[in-house]
Amino acid sequence: MTGPLLIQLATAFCGTVCFAILFHVPPRHLWCCGVCGMAGWLVYWLSMQYQPDTVVASFLAVIPMAVSARACAILRKAPVTLFLIPGIFPLVPGAGIYYTAYSFIMSDTAAAAAKGAETLKIAVALAMGVAVVVAIPLRWGAGARSRQK
Secondary structure: OHHHHHHHHHHHHHHHHHHHHHOOOOHHHHHHHHHHHHHHHHHHHHHHHHOOOHHHHHHHHHHHHHHHHHHHHHHHOOOOHHHHHHHOHHHOOHHHHHHHHHHHHOOOHHHHHHHHHHHHHHHHHHHHHHHHHHHOOOOOOHHHHHHHO
């Protein structure tokens, strides 16, 4: 069980780094991008082992990925989107988009609608997970302290 998981984690890391290179992320930040993508994929894989629902697994996986992207942004003094956009790459439902388009082109509207609905649910789950993490303030009460000065 650990052999396939290690291969998938290494693939998620490499895929995320390659995607980051395509988006011209500075080389000093590439390993952080890879760690963010790998963290998300690890939680996705674990979620699928215990609760095989892709929408729930995607939502659960994007939360630690976004937290790690935010942590990397703070530690590396860089914008969070530098780590968030490449880090989400392994979780994006690319196959779902492909099969939706394929079914539509093949005039199988029922399959296209079903796969399209599932793909849309995954995309919304990813967006909601990122929104939940980004909505958490970095310092509780920071606004109150700044108004006192």
